[in-house]
Amino acid sequence: MAKGGFVLAILALVAVHSLAGDPSPIQDFCVADLNSEIFVNGLPCKNPKLATPDDFFFSGLDKPGNTDNKVGFNVTLVNAARLPGLNTFGISIARLDYAPYGLNPPHTHPRGTEVLTVIEGTLLAGFISSSPNNKLFLKTLHPGDVFIFPVGLIHFQFNAGDSPAVAIAGLSSQNPGLIVIADALFDSNPPIPDDVLEKALQVDKEIIEALKSQHKV
Numbered sequence: 142m143a144k145g146g147f148v149l150a151i152l153a154l155v156a157v158h159s160l161a162g163d164p165s166p167i168q169d170f171c172v173a174d175l176n177s178e179i180f181v182n183g184l185p186c187k188n189p190k191l192a193t194p195d196d197f198f199f200s201g202l203d204k205p206g207n208t209d210n211k212v213g214f215n216v217t218l219v220n221a222a223r224l225p226g227l228n229t230f231g232i233s234i235a236r237l238d239y240a241p242y243g244l245n246p247p248h249t250h251p252r253g254t255e256v257l258t259v260i261e262g263t264l265l266a267g268f269i270s271s272s273p274n275n276k277l278f279l280k281t282l283h284p285g286d287v288f289i290f291p292v293g294l295i296h297f298q299f300n301a302g303d304s305p306a307v308a309i310a311g312l313s314s315q316n317p318g319l320i321v322i323a324d325a326l327f328d329s330n331p332p333i334p335d336d337v338l339e340k341a342l343q344v345d346k347e348i349i350e351a352l353k354s355q356h357k358v
Contacts, residue, residue: 172196173221173228183315184221184228197226202309206238213243213300221315233315237308239264239300246321247297253317255290255310257298259283262306268296295322327356 172192173184199219206215220233227233233253237245239262257266259282266288267279281301282288290296292313300306326333338349 170197170226171229173225175222175225184225186228187225192226197224199224202234202236205305205307206236208238208240208243208305212246213240214238214245216245220317227315229315231313231315233312233317235310235312237298237310239298239306239308241300241303241305243300243306245298246323247295248319248321249293249295250290250312250314250317250319251293253312253314254292255296255312255317257282257288257290258309258311259286260307260309262300262304263302264306264308265299265301266290266297268294270294323356327353 168189170189170192171186172189174187175184177185177187179185202217202219204217206217208215215238217236217238218233219227219235221227237257239245257264261284264282265279266282267277268290270276270278271294280286280288298308326338332353335346335349339346342349
């Protein structure tokens with residue numbers, strides 16, 4: 142990954158902090174205690190006297206993710222569970238890898254706005270506004286370009302080129318969450334009743350069954 146691309150990505154991550162939606166910290170830091178059995182809204186803190194530099198360090202975003210899958214896409218998410226020093230700061234970061242013509246399928250982050258910075262390749266990126274407008278905001282992105290996906294809105298990225306693409310995303314939550322639309326509709330547990338999907342999508346039961354079957358392949 143180009144050095145200049147990393148600089149742009151870090152600037153984007155800093156910018157997203159101003160949009161952070163998680164509660165603000167009331168101390169210097171609150172390193173997550175990943176071994177604690179206490180259940181809180183977020184992650185419990187360990188004694189700050191036990192914090193080390195490694196609690197604030199992660200290595201690996203320079204390494205490509207494995208895109209050998211149905212959609213040709215991989216995300217390497219660095220949140221508070223993987224970088225304990227992020228706890229309570231309301232941000233996370235991710236590397237996104239796309240195979241040629243790979244797709245990050247339509248999805249939402251219920252708790253975080255996303256700032257996407259393209260490092261390599263060309264991406265077709267878009268999001269859809271809420272009802273009743275359902276307006277599509279679509280843009281072709283090149284290296285150095287930045288695009289915003291507002292919190293909770295359905296969005297996607299598609300590698301429009303015949304070579305791999307890479308992007309870095311900053312998110313305004315230490316745990317932004319992820320809902321992939323196709324997974325939620327066709328692979329929920331327990332399954333959504335076919336009658337509901339038929340009515341919602343206005344298609345026959347045979348099509349619903351075919352979509353479910355194909356989705357699990």
